[in-house]
Amino acid sequence: MSQITLTFPDGNTKQVPAGITPAEVAEGIAPSLAKKAISATVNGAHYDLAWPIDADASIAINTMQDDEPALELIRHDLAHVMARAVQALWPDVKVTIGPVRDNGWFYDFDRAEPFTPEDLGEIEAKMKEIINARDPVRTEVWSRADALKYYEEQGEPYKVELVNRIPEDQDIRMYWHGDWQDLCRGPHLQHTGQLPADAFKLTHVAGAYWLGDNTRPMLQRIYGVAFKNRNDLKAWQVMMEEAAKRDHRKLGREMDLFHMQEEAPGQVFWHPNGWTIYTTLQDYMRRQQARGGYVEVNTPQVVNRKLWEASGHWENYQENMFIVEVDEDHAREKTINALKPMNCPCHVQIFNHGLKSYRDLPLRMAEFGSCNRYEPSGALHGIMRVRGFTQDDAHIFCTEDQIESETKKFIDFLAQIYADLGFEKWTIKLSTRPEKRVGTEESWDRVEAALGNACKAAGYDFEIQEGEGAFYGPKLEFTLTDAIGREWQCGTHQVDPNLPERLDANYIGQDGEKHRPVMLHRAVLGSFERFIGILIENSEGRLPLWLAPRQVVVAAIVSDADDYCREVAAALQAKGIRAEADLRNEKINYKVREHSVGKVPYILACGMKEVEERTVSVRKLGEKQTFGATLDEIVERLTQEALAPDLR
RNA sequence: GCCGCAGUAGCUCAGUGGUAGAGCGCACCCUUGGUAAGGGUGAGGUCGGGAGUUCAAUCCUCCCCUGCGGCACCA
DSSP states (O other): OOEEEEEOTTSOEEEEETTBOHHHHHHHHOHHHHHHOOEEEETTEEEOTTSOBOSOEEEEEEOTTSHHHHHHHHHHHHHHHHHHHHHHHOTTOEEOOOOEETTEEEEEEEOSSOOOHHHHHHHHHHHHHHHHTTOBEEEEEEOHHHHHHHHHHHTOHHHHHHHHHSOTTSOEEEEEETTEEEEOOOOOOSBGGGSOTTSEEEEEEEEEEGGGOTTSOEEEEEEEEEOSSHHHHHHHHHHHHHHHHTOHHHHHHHTTOEEOOTTSTTOOEEOHHHHHHHHHHHHHHHHHHHHTTOEEOOOOSEEEHHHHHHHTHHHHTGGGSOEEEEOTTTSSSOEEEEEOSOSHHHHHHHHHSSOEEGGGOSEEEEEEEEEEOOOOGGGOBTTTBOSEEEEEEEEEEEOGGGHHHHHHHHHHHHHHHHHHTTOOOEEEEEEOOOSSOOSOHHHHHHHHHHHHHHHHHHTOOEEEETTOSBTTBOEEEEEEEOTTSOEEEEEEEEEESHHHHHTTOOEEOTTSSEEOOEEEEEEEEEEHHHHHHHHHHHHTTOOOTTTOSSOEEEEESSGGGHHHHHHHHHHHHHTTOOEEEEOOSSOHHHHHHHHHHTTOSEEEEEOHHHHHHTEEEEEETTOOOEEEEEHHHHHHHHHHHTSOGGGO
């Protein structure tokens, strides 16, 4: 048998027979390592301990100390253990697929009856039995014909389909957990006893389409989470509770920001507090846009179908549009209109009004554009996914040569805004040409390169999302990370040569001839509704002072201080601070608690001591320690602190 | 849109085949209290909407609406 050379992480090499398995390699190093081993990393690929190595390779034996392979295997093996438990409890259930995802895994089953929460408890118990049985995990490579025959006999139609979907040149691998078997590419642990019986939890059940295709049957999906040990599971549970505390729907109620009701699904009733955040943010964006060289416009809500036909929305986007018919009784003839789902066609109308010269380009046209989209009912979520919303939208009309510099300028613009709003960490994704597309290869080459170059020029790396661009052009997506590590895609920047073509936009070039401009669709926040939701969740309602709807409450400790409290509040209000006096017949404890729960950044308490000294006792949100300040000092301090970041 | 779950006072929730309760909030009274809930009294509900079963429905059945968790969607 021929020899191969294995290279270990410490640089040592060893001659071994070809076809050796990582399990044997581990055994050769130390029997204790062989026992602890969970998998191997061979030439960078994750290997099962039972897979033979046929050629020279670098190898590292993994144990539970190695986080990434350990979690991958724990979650993946638990997916199989769960499927086995389900079939043990309900033999008629058909198994499908069960990948690792997020902090755990899911597995989809075909079962007439949905699973109940009680079922989940039973499944968990059965899984623990399986883990405790320490069943060996075995792997075998089967022929396609054998696999098909086996699954047909077993009555597992989904597995038959999966086998048929495996590419011809790929091995068909079967894994046995004890006497239960599943189709899987592996790798897996040595035996189920390596799984942590106390560090996993089945979380919920949900419907999911087979292969993610809404024309295929809906299956029952069970989600689970798993970690290396019980403490990590607990940490995850704490994290989930933290996330629940930040829920903007809950905070929106507690802070009296907005409400929604069934007569207007997917639309927001902004209360005074919430609307203050909204307008403050909008004022800030308006100043930024003015600085960024944008002109602001405003366009109609209800627009005749003819324009949507011309723009292509009628054909491609009608499902998502609110259609408005005007009846003969009211109009001379029946017309069909739609609420605008996007602003771009209207912006082209403004561009087209009057002749444009190359000297007008780039023309950056911004609108706080109120749009309505008939989003599918299941998609609605608080103020994050709504049917009526306002975008911080703009379209940059420019030449193809200007795309790169305009893109860079936009990235700089967006970076400043994200920084001002407290988001330090964000990433860029570049989506490239999809399979179905318009335009020449050469123009896609040029435009994709322009976007990439602009990112680099602005000093940012980007990740490529192959084939995820729009049919008319590539796009950049800007995703920010919030305080608890969740990601939100907000900013977008899309190159569109198509709409100017469809709506016949043109400008007169230096040569005196008509030319077609390109449009860049771009947004920084996305929508005010969603972005405010993100701001709330990111800050847990503790918005920075300049954005807080109620910035200061002046709370009277005794009623003899009422007049002074009014005076303090008035002095702050005179400086533009959103201050109010709380003169209610309540104890200071009560007032402090209520305004703390209400996330008011500053409480200024005043009793007779403060009245006599003309001071205030300052309590900052989240801090137990109070401090004293004179009236003049606190007015000066808060006036400075309450300035928007761009006005400091 | 699809699967599952839910909808009772402003909020959080309990409850029953004979039309309903708590805590918080709200109003009024007492209390003037020094940094996260002082005490008392009171008002407040077509039990999401419609239909059906029943002597009787908030409760059982069906349809619809809305919300929640996913899936799909996000030209």
